[in-house]
Amino acid sequence: MNYVIDVIISLRATLLTLVYFLVARTGVDAVTCSAGGNECASTAYSYCKTLTPICACADIAPDASGTCTPKVCTLDSECIALDANSKCTSGSCTCTDSYYLDGADDEASCVANPVGTTCALGECSGLTGQVCDNTLDSPVCACADGFKDVSSTCTVNAVGDTCTASGYECMTVSNAFCSTSACACGAAFTGDPCVGATCSTSADCITLDANSECVGTACACKANYAVSLKGTSGDCQPGVGATCTASGSECQNLLGGYCATTVCACADIMAASVTVCAATSCTADATCTALDANSECIKDMCVCKSGYALDGTSKSCVATGGSNAITASIAVMLMSLLVSVLQH
Known part of the structure; x- marks a missing residue:
């Protein structure tokens, strides 16, 4: 029942x-x-x-x-x-x-807006490695340099990924540089990700890279130096705080840097982050021109306008003309992306 x-x-x-x-x-x-x-x-x-x-x-x-x-x-x-x-x-x-x-x-x-979404500056920052590519006639969310598109997801590049001498594809790979056509570890670093080679004394590291030292049991760039993210050298190069002379040549490989009297420092559109310079984030040109009249907002970062560049001797964007200015501006933007990745 x-x-x-x-x-x-x-x-x-x-x-x-x-x-x-x-x-x-x-x-x-x-x-x-x-x-x-x-x-x-x-x-x-x-x-x-x-x-x-x-x-x-x-x-x-x-x-x-x-x-x-x-x-x-x-x-x-x-x-x-x-x-x-x-x-x-x-x-x-x-x-x-x-x-x-x-x-x-x-x-x-x-x-978060995914890769391929129509955008305005600042509308793609919900996902790591994405920027609004406003260099296109119809801006869309895209992977920043240093990242690759894997099934519409921006994934940070790694050791072994393809690169070009001027493409800066290795900028998001810590302690790495572009060796011929692939991202590789700096002279005093090894593995994936790149970590300092094993050492017992600084002499072990100096034989690999004159600007490195032994910290604990692993090689590292000496104070105020880092593996250069500009150019194709795997050696540790002067960074923020490194000593420089009036010519400023010592700071040439510090993206967005220049010689401020006696030490390498960051240009006006940049900000120091440990030994490197990071570009200022932006959603409009006004943010950038307030820092430097000859800058603009490209791919969510302040860079020098076309025809201007940070040449390593001045804190401002200077008129240079030609492709060098464009290359330098792109480099500044990519440096900021590296800093963002390292902070996550």
Whole structure:
């Protein structure tokens, strides 16, 4: 008898559920969906909740009488409480500039703009190694130099990856340089990733690189030196803080650097980060011109304008003309990307 009662109760519950879906629900949650399907695409701010499975509203756009409606707000904090990658725009919660709602299965949050997304400066920074390539007629999110596109994901380059003498593809590989056509470890470094060669005294390292020393049991560049990320030399080169003379030639391989009286320092559009210089991030030219009138914002970084360059003798972008200026500007931008990767 109890079994029959249980069956009746179960059937009743099933019938009530069907009525609820087919009659009571008329809004977004009345739409059934399937994993990998596209049933929720026509409903703004929704996604497929596969466990149910019905369309549901994104976190920043709660269900209001069957409609996904962006939360009304006055402060960013009200939106961030719902989604860390959102903000308050014109009184409503929206994703921040580098994020969007993709409507993917079980994705209620704002996600980072992927490779190939149309962009404006600053709108691709949600994912490491991405920049908005505004050198194109139609700017899109793209992998920065030093990264490779692997299934639409920017992956940092590694030892052995292909490079060119002027391409700076090895700039995100610590203690590495471009050796002929592949990223390789500096003279005093080995392995993947590149780590200092084993040593017992500094003499062991100096035989590999005159500007290295033994720290603990591993070789390292001596104070204020680093494997040059400009050019194709695997030796440790003068960096920020290294001694220099009036000619400034000692700082030539420090990207974005120059000789400030007696020590290598960073140009106005750069900032020192340990022994290297990092470019200033930007979303508009104004950020850069406030630092140097002859600079601009390219791929989310301040660089010298075409026809100008940081020549290693001045803190400002100087007129040089030709390809050298362009090459130097690109180098400055890539240096910043290296710093960003090392800090993650």
